[in-house]
Amino acid sequence: MRTRPRLFRLPTFLQAASVGVASLLLSGCFYANTSQAPIATTYPYTEQQRMQAAHHWDVLARHEATSILQRERVRNRDLYISAADDNDVSTYRGGEFGRGFRTLLTSELVSRGANLTTIPTVNGAIITVDVDVVEHRDRGFVRPPTGAFTALTAGVAVATIPINHWAEPALGLIPAGILADITSGSWTNTGNEEIIVTTQIIDGERILYSSSNIYYINAGDRRQYAPHSIPRAPVTPTVSITDTW
Template sequence: MLYRLFIVALSAVLLSGCFNVNTSQAPLASTYPLSEQQKMQAAHHWRVLATHEAKQMLHNPHLTGKVLFVSGEEEGSSFAQGFHSLLTSQLVSNGAYVSTNPINTARIDYRVQVVKHRDREYVRAPQGAWTALAAGIAVATIPFNHWSEPALALIPAAGLVDAFSGNWVAPSNKEVIITTQAIDGDRILYSSSNIYYINAGDSDHYRDGADSLKTISITDRW
């Protein structure tokens, strides 16, 4: 009996060798390496972006000695109005020559796209989150066994929350792509695009009804 089973197993192995086992009818899904993306949740974050863009433009050799004009002053969205003021202030503060007249200047434009994801699958927790949670649960059980006041058991858990909560950001299905460009005539001298998560309820900050502002819905359904 064992001899027959051995023959059958050996035949199956030999037969499988006739086929290429590394095949599939469709590509297998894989993940990207772990990466991070910042989340805009305050007007202060707009200033951080404006500061970054101003410094990048002033270090761009194509813009050296150029007079700049920041467009979009009359745009309707909260972000457009705020970013216009913040970018203008940062450029002037860093020594740029900013004109209120667009003639004979390099025009600074910025464009926003709101991206809404649908059917997004699970997003993994921050690295170390589950370890910290498990440690908190384990430590929190110690007082029940050794301390006379059960309420004191909340202290270790609260300490862990205080230590790590500032690093944890809730995932979002909405993002913004913010592109800032410096254009001289028909030539783009500078272009920078940045992507951020935003809270779902904050998307109106980036909408003004302009044709240049588009909402893109991304789904895995064809």
């Protein structure tokens, strides 16, 4: 009896893999040759700190004082830290960050031997601090903190162990809780409010030093950084009625 030769067949998982590779190759060809609009992509992973304590203002003041005194052009100059500009009409006056940061920067510079004056001098330079608030109104998807998905999946995996091995299933959440406690301290929400803090040293028409730093802030803290950007509350009209006899 003549037997029919058996055809070699790939295992099922190899068939699926080959189909996937072929699809990727084909999609790559289409992608490389046809595109009616630029394809959206992302930036490399970066981190940005959130400013939400007066201690953070002090950290920035120490950083700026160190950077300023490293500049040969300003190290031995008389420096005057200008006050906040209050010329704009605003419902709120002051600005806790403006006053606090200038005070902290003054303390840091004086403690390190800088020549600070209470009024501008002829041969001195002026330190200015400017704060810009950036509000994002239509942000797309923002990737969660690094390790968030890993921590969540690890917690789910650990929670299934006690069902088979431990007497009390709730004990399986303990390792997940420990993992969350270890990693959650470095997580915070991205938010839609940012500030750009720019510190400059100006001598006449020359800029001797300029440094800008960007931070996230809490939405409710905007008044601390840019009081002039808070809208004025609507005025309720009043009507007086007088009786005439």
